[in-house]
Amino acid sequence: MRYLTLIFCLFCWQFSAAQTFTYPKLTAQGNDINSLTPTNWNVIDTAFGDLNNDKLEDLVLVLEFNNSIIEKRAYGDGETELIKEFQKPRILAVYFKDTRSGKYKFALQNNNFILRSQEGGELGEPFKNLTIQNNSLNLAFEGGSNWRWKLNYQFKYQNKDWVLIQANNIYYNITSGEMTDKLYDFVNRKMKLITGNIFARNNANEVSEETINYSQLRTLNNFKKPWTWEITKDNFL
Template sequence: MRYLTLILSLFCWQFSFAQTFTYPKLNTQGTDIRAFTPANWKVIDTAFGDLNNDKVEDLVFVLEFNNPIIEKRAYGDGETELIKEFQKPRILAVYFKNARSNNYKFAMQNNNFILRSQEGGELGEPFKNLTIENNSLNLAFEGGSNWRWKLNYQFKYQNKDWVLTQANNIYYNITSGEMTDKLYDFVNKKMKLTSGNIFARNNLNDVSEETLYYAQLRTLNNFKKPWTWEITKDNFL
């Protein structure tokens, strides 16, 4: 009876918490990352570098909530396939640094794009890292089991938006090495396709190039999360 009461209490706590959870609105400015970390959240990755081409190092970080909640996460086309999951929410945040005041100023908060800790399949944690290189924000993910996938995204700050300029989707078998590697250049609307063996990338692999067709570039505002953009028939990024 005592165990049943404990289980019921835990269920009620989860239901109540899920009903009341809302994402925090991050502070607009501050001198360091502590000023932007809300109560009950923790920083799981950080990167510094110039994102708006002003020769000053900006700040990017990923936050994770301390407790799991029930979230509806998009799969497939991002509209018709929504799956409820009990997991810890995450936030991607960007702050531009002001050279004169030495303060960081809010630039962007995204509550959806960073994969959660349970979205990597049998491999476990899918979020690998974030980096800033050549004025670009880079996000890396990996998951699967015997067949694994790697997703790398490059976003650039253009016209006050975060535009997806490049991406890389690798699908491979860890035993045989069988591989498909798709490198996307969204600025020039090209995709380089490499197929063969991941253990012999420079030998006997087939390489081809295709033209991409789409109306407009995707951004962090209209790209829900990884695996939800069907670029071509049954080809998701």
């Protein structure tokens, strides 16, 4: 009887948490990572580097909520707009280093783009890392099972927005090595397609290039999450 009561209480707590959860508004500024981390949230990755070309080291955080809740998430099949998932929410946060005060000042909060821990299929955790290189924010994801996928995104801060300038989508079989590798250059509207074997990338792989058409560059404000942009028919990024 005690066991059943405990299960019932846990269910009620989870249901209540799902009903009352709201994303926090991140603090406007702080001296360090601890001062920028909301209550009940954990930092799962960080990166330091210059994002706004002022020669100062900015800060990027990936935050995860302590508890699982029911989230409505975008799905990339072109038909289902939202699906319900029970998981821990995540936030991508960017802070610029201020020249005068030396503090980190708020620049971006994105509650959707970082994949959750259960969105990588059988492989498990899909979020691999974030880095800052050449004034760009880079995000890497990986998932699948026997057939695996890798997604890499490069965002640049331009005209007060976070623009997707490059991306890479690799799909391959871990046994045979059969591979499709798509490299996107959104600034020049080009896609390089490499097909062949991932274990012998420099031997007999076929390479082609094509122009890609889209109405506007995607940004962290209008790109819901990985796998939701259908660039061409049945070709999702």
